[in-house]
Amino acid sequence: MKKKNAIIKPAKPYKIDSGIKLPEPAKNGGLGQAGRAVATANLMKVGDSFLVKDPYEATRAAKNIRDLMHRQRATGGAKSFTQRMVKGGIRFWRVK
Numbered sequence: 001m002k003k004k005n006a007i008i009k010p011a012k013p014y015k016i017d018s019g020i021k022l023p024e025p026a027k028n029g030g031l032g033q034a035g036r037a038v039a040t041a042n043l044m045k046v047g048d049s050f051l052v053k054d055p056y057e058a059t060r061a062a063k064n065i066r067d068l069m070h071r072q073r074a075t076g077g078a079k080s081f082t083q084r085m086v087k088g089g090i091r092f093w094r095v096k
Contacts, residue, residue, distance in 0.1 A: 037061035037092070038068050041081060044094040053089040065092055 037060070040050050052058040065081050072079045080096035 035060070035064045037064045041065055041068055041079070041092070041094065046094050046096060049091050049093040051086070051089050051091045055089075058090040061092065062090065 037052070044050070052061045062083055065083070069079065069081060071077070078096060079094065081092055082095050083090055083092045
């Protein structure tokens with residue numbers, strides 16, 4: 001049962017810093033090299049796929065592939081990818 005008129009404490013905010021210089025945007029993972037998922041995606045032909053077994057790694061791969069597709073659209077590129085949960089992990093396909 002829910003308590004009526006329950007008082008909800010506000011969340012504790014993060015520490016706010018001032019005067020921290022904003023670095024330039026990182027390209028290619030910020031380390032001067034493409035991430036593993038993007039490097040793999042750049043080698044793929046339409047119909048190719050790859051499997052990422054580790055859930056944490058799969059989440060990172062999904063974000064990196066999504067970012068790659070945004071960059072592709074912004075620069076007129078034609079690559080497109082999709083992903084599905086399959087037995088053993090998440091599989092990524094190049095569809096265009």
